[in-house]
Amino acid sequence: MEQLSPLEVSRNIGPLHTTDGLLAKEKGKPSPLATAAFMGYPNVVAALLTSDLVRTHINDADEMGLTPWIAANFSLRQSMWVCNPAVLGDPFKFVPLFVTQPYYLANPTPPYKKTREVLEEAGASPDLAKAKEVWLANCKHQSDEAKTRVQASDDLQKTVQELGANDLTSLLRKLQKKTAEPQTKQ
Numbered sequence: 001m002e003q004l005s006p007l008e009v010s011r012n013i014g015p016l017h018t019t020d021g022l023l024a025k026e027k028g029k030p031s032p033l034a035t036a037a038f039m040g041y042p043n044v045v046a047a048l049l050t051s052d053l054v055r056t057h058i059n060d061a062d063e064m065g066l067t068p069w070i071a072a073n074f075s076l077r078q079s080m081w082v083c084n085p086a087v088l089g090d091p092f093k094f095v096p097l098f099v100t101q102p103y104y105l106a107n108p109t110p111p112y113k114k115t116r117e118v119l120e121e122a123g124a125s126p127d128l129a130k131a132k133e134v135w136l137a138n139c140k141h142q143s144d145e146a147k148t149r150v151q152a153s154d155d156l157q158k159t160v161q162e163l164g165a166n167d168l169t170s171l172l173r174k175l176q177k178k179t180a181e182p183q184t185k186q
Helices: 006-013 032-039 042-048 052-056 068-074 076-083 085-089 091-099 101-105 111-121 128-138 144-152 156-180
Strands: none
Touching: 032 042, 032 068, 032 076, 032 111, 042 111, 068 076, 068 111, 068 128, 068 156, 076 085, 076 091, 076 101, 076 156, 085 091, 085 156, 091 101, 101 111, 111 156, 128 144, 128 156, 144 156
């Protein structure tokens, strides 16, 4: 096999772009910025926003209408079971969300709040009406109470986090009660 010099390699593959991978390339796939915002990783969001290219696309929405700012407001790692209560009955979906709760709840700086702040400081459009619209359009199985509270909310992030905490507490109480009940032999 013939060895190519670095110059020949660069001619064959073209110039290397340091921005490769910073934007969503496939339809329906989130960008790294949207993913970091979805996960509530403010340090990753801040690092990605050091790129002019990423900052230029800070308000890009996916097919559902989800922008990084909206994703941060949804706080889905803390509120997924509000949006889709069926998650509570599926251990393969619920357990990964549950085990990450200390990161979101015990962190001295609330990750989703900090993520939203970082995005806003970088120029993200804080569109509460659009965020509510996207939540209501995509969370088809939420309770009537959740829908009403989201519609009336002036801080969607706070509202869905409170709803998520209430639902999680309720589930844990039910599980605790169930485990305290005497088990009948079959």
